[in-house]
Amino acid sequence: MKKLFVILLFIFSYKEIAAQNGQIRVYDEPSTHKETISRRDKFRLYTGATVGIMPLRLSGTMDKGNGNMSVSTTSIYTSYPQFRHVDKTAIVANLFVPVGFNIPVYRTKKWSTGFKLNAAIGFQVGVVNAEGLTAWGFDFPQFVYYRRYSGRIDYSVLAGWKYNTTALPYQLCLLGLDLNFDDTQFRFYFSPAPYIYYRELTNGTIEPALKIYEVGFGYFYYFGR
Amino acid sequence: MIIETVPVIEYTDISIPNAGDIKYFSFPSVDVGYAASDTNFIYKTIDGGKTWTAIKNSNWDSYRQCKGIAFYDELNGFCLIGGTGYSTKDGGTSWTVSNPGYSGNSTVAFCGLTSSGVGIIGRYERYGYMSIYYSPDKGKTFNFFDQIFIPGAIDVFGGRVCNEFITVFTNEMSGNIYGIPYSITSATNQLEFDLSATAKDFYTVDNASGIAVGEDGCLADCYSAYINYNHPIHKYEYYSIDGRNGVVVAVGENTIVSNIDIGSEEEWNHVLDVHGNGFAKTFFMIRFSGDREFYISGENGLIWKASI
Numbered sequence: 333m334k335k336l337f338v339i340l341l342f343i344f345s346y347k348e349i350a351a352q353n354g355q356i357r358v359y360d361e362p363s364t365h366k367e368t369i370s371r372r373d374k375f376r377l378y379t380g381a382t383v384g385i386m387p388l389r390l391s392g393t394m395d396k397g398n399g400n401m402s403v404s405t406t407s408i409y410t411s412y413p414q415f416r417h418v419d420k421t422a423i424v425a426n427l428f429v430p431v432g433f434n435i436p437v438y439r440t441k442k443w444s445t446g447f448k449l450n451a452a453i454g455f456q457v458g459v460v461n462a463e464g465l466t467a468w469g470f471d472f473p474q475f476v477y478y479r480r481y482s483g484r485i486d487y488s489v490l491a492g493w494k495y496n497t498t499a500l501p502y503q504l505c506l507l508g509l510d511l512n513f514d515d516t517q518f519r520f521y522f523s524p525a526p527y528i529y530y531r532e533l534t535n536g537t538i539e540p541a542l543k544i545y546e547v548g549f550g551y552f553y554y555f556g557r
Numbered sequence: 558m559i560i561e562t563v564p565v566i567e568y569t570d571i572s573i574p575n576a577g578d579i580k581y582f583s584f585p586s587v588d589v590g591y592a593a594s595d596t597n598f599i600y601k602t603i604d605g606g607k608t609w610t611a612i613k614n615s616n617w618d619s620y621r622q623c624k625g626i627a628f629y630d631e632l633n634g635f636c637l638i639g640g641t642g643y644s645t646k647d648g649g650t651s652w653t654v655s656n657p658g659y660s661g662n663s664t665v666a667f668c669g670l671t672s673s674g675v676g677i678i679g680r681y682e683r684y685g686y687m688s689i690y691y692s693p694d695k696g697k698t699f700n701f702f703d704q705i706f707i708p709g710a711i712d713v714f715g716g717r718v719c720n721e722f723i724t725v726f727t728n729e730m731s732g733n734i735y736g737i738p739y740s741i742t743s744a745t746n747q748l749e750f751d752l753s754a755t756a757k758d759f760y761t762v763d764n765a766s767g768i769a770v771g772e773d774g775c776l777a778d779c780y781s782a783y784i785n786y787n788h789p790i791h792k793y794e795y796y797s798i799d800g801r802n803g804v805v806v807a808v809g810e811n812t813i814v815s816n817i818d819i820g821s822e823e824e825w826n827h828v829l830d831v832h833g834n835g836f837a838k839t840f841f842m843i844r845f846s847g848d849r850e851f852y853i854s855g856e857n858g859l860i861w862k863a864s865i
Contacts, residue, residue: 393563393833402792411792414811415827415835529560533831534817534865535567541560 372481372512373444376434376554381427382452382471382519384548388422388462392531392541422461426498426548428454428471434554442482448475448490456498469498473506473521486512490521502527502544519550562819564828568853568863571606576858580841581636584852585628591636591649592860593623599636601649606860612649614638625668627676627696635676635696637665642678644696655696666725669718677723679716687716687725717759719799724759724767750779753787760798760805770795770807776814776825788825790814801845806865808840808853817865828865 397413430452437446450473458465475492490508495501508521526543533539573579577594584590592600592609600609617638628634635644635655642665644655666687667679676692678699685707690699707727716725750759750767754775761767769777769785774792777785795809806815806828813828813836829835840855853861 393829393835402789407790409790412811413791413827413835414837415829415833417833529558532559532562533565534562534819535565535831537565537831538559 372486373434373436373439373446373479375436376556377431378434378517378552378554379429379431380517380550380552381429382454382473382548382550384426384428384546386424386426386456386544386546388424388545389419389526389543390422390461390541391419391539391543392417394418420461422465423459424456424462424465425459426454426456426471428452430471430473430550430552432552436479443478443480445476445478448477448492450474465499467499469496471496471498475506475508477510479510479512481512488512490519500529500542500544504544504546506546515554517552517554519552521549522547563833564815564817564819564826564865565831565833566813566828566863566865567831568861569606571602571860571862573600573609573858573860576600576609578839578841578856579854579858579860581623581626582842582844582852582854582860583626583628583634584844584846585630585634589628589631589648590852590860591626591628591634592854593626593636594858595622599623599626599649606862614643614652616641616643616652616654624665627668627670629670629674629676629695633695635668635692637668637678640665642668642696642699646695646697653697655692655698667716667718671718671722672720677718679723679725685727689723715757717761719759719761719767722761722764722767724761726756726759750777750785752777752779752785757795757809758797758807760800768798768800768805768807770798770809776807790825790827796840797842799843799845799851802848804849804865806843806845806851808843808855810839811835811837813840813853815865 393415395410395413396416397410400411401408402411430450432448432450435447435449436444438444452471454471455468456465471494473492473494475490477488477490479488488510490510492506493503494506495503504523504527505525506521507524508519511518523546526545528540529542530538531541573592577596579592579594582590582592588603588605590602590606599612601612602609624637626636632648633646635642642655643652645652665678666681669677671677676696678690680688680690682688687705689702689705691702692699705725716723750769752769752771752775754771754773756769756771756775759767759769766780769775769779772794774789776788776795779785791812793810793812795807798805798807800806804817806813814825815828816825819826827835838855838859840853842854843851845851850864853863
């Protein structure tokens with residue numbers, strides 16, 4: 333009787349363990365594992381749109397004269413200029429339509445890492461104190477990402493760099509966060525440090541003239557599975 | 558990335574308290590300088606402008622403003638006050654009349670030193686003639702050198718000694734201006750520059766070219782007789798221009814401009830202070846003391862020792 337109890341206990345215990353293992357094995361089963369990872373992060377083409385806000389910190393000299401302009405044969409000038417140093421903030425908005433490639437380099441069952449290479453066309457518009465900065469141009473944001481998809485939220489952390497060729501070309505280091513869904517993605521990004529244009533004074537001093545920051549978000553659709 | 562290059566000046570303010578407009582000055586050394594206000598005072602410093610002492614001569618009381626001042630060295634110099642030239646050989650302690658031939662019918666218009674140290678006085682003699690005198694003895698006496706004739710001129714109101722040349726100005730002849738670079742070593746090289754505004758100063762580059770400044774923002778390259786090219790960048794009045802080794806600076810009402818090369822050759826640009834502000838002062842005179850160093854004088858006793 334005692335032996336029978338032990339055998340039954342062993343059987344029930346085995347079944348329970350087997351069931352637990354079964355759940356795990358379903359996840360760990362080699363062929364299914366590959367399928368899950370590949371579904372979640374693989375080489376894919378995507379497109380979408382990004383909207384960025386660029387605060388520009390301007391530091392320079394402005395003519396606060398009477399504004400009466402005179403015209404010579406070579407130039408237009410203010411008749412009685414009054415040059416004053418001013419610091420002010422301008423705001424520029426941009427909209428770009430990128431085409432990019434998601435290129436995973438290393439994948440595990442919980443996370444992956446790789447590159448997101450992008451090229452975009454779009455335009456920027458001067459919103460506040462930014463006359464003359466409305467223009468078409470190109471944007472080339474490139475990222476290294478770390479993607480984690482084992483939890484309830486599938487997200488990627490981005491670190492990257494962009495080069496922009498609109499009215500005032502600039503480069504920025506970027507940090508970002510992607511929220512990933514099956515075929516779509518939302519992105520938030522910002523520049524932790526500004527791109528700085530400098531002015532050189534004839535006494536040898538070099539000082540910041542324009543600091544460009546950017547913060548933005550994007551929506552992307554991924555092709556293929 | 559460098560987005561722009563800005564011409565700026567750094568300056569040390571060595572202004573004279575309670576002085577009038579400083580229209581003439583001479584700094585024979587770093588420490589010793591003389592400045593003339595529009596009163597009948599001349600101010601002297603022996604410590605580079607930290608302190609100034611008024612020099613007054615009893616003969617000057619009945620006259621008004623100084624018309625020029627030039628010092629050969631710290632002790633020897635001359636000035637023009639009330640139409641008369643005075644010289645000193647003791648740093649301004651005593652002054653003697655240095656132009657005994659003065660008749661009273663002519664007007665001393667300007668004075669200066671050539672780059673080789675020859676003292677020059679220009680005196681308007683009516684009917685378009687400007688007599689040029691030079692001093693062989695550091696301003697003690699002046700000898701007649703030559704006359705410059707400006708056809709049709711009724712008033713010849715000024716002149717400039719720059720490098721080895723003498724230039725005189727008139728505002729007659731249908732409003733045109735005639736500047737005449739005039740070599741002290743050769744009186745035959747007389748040129749006329751026909752400007753469209755009243756000239757106030759002329760920086761002579763060589764015996765055939767220079768840069769004129771004047772009213773209404775007149776800033777003109779003068780290459781040869783009757784040929785000039787204006788650089789209008791404002792309509793303030795210029796009063797003085799000077800330069801050295803290709804760097805030229807002009808000053809005037811609320812303005813300092815320079816041709817200092819910031820990437821656009823032969824372009825003139827507004828000069829700012831190191832904080833990026835323009836100047837809301839009137840400057841009357843500029844003279845270079847080094848390749849990039851100069852003195853500027855202006856309203857209310859203003860004197861700056863500056864560099865660009």
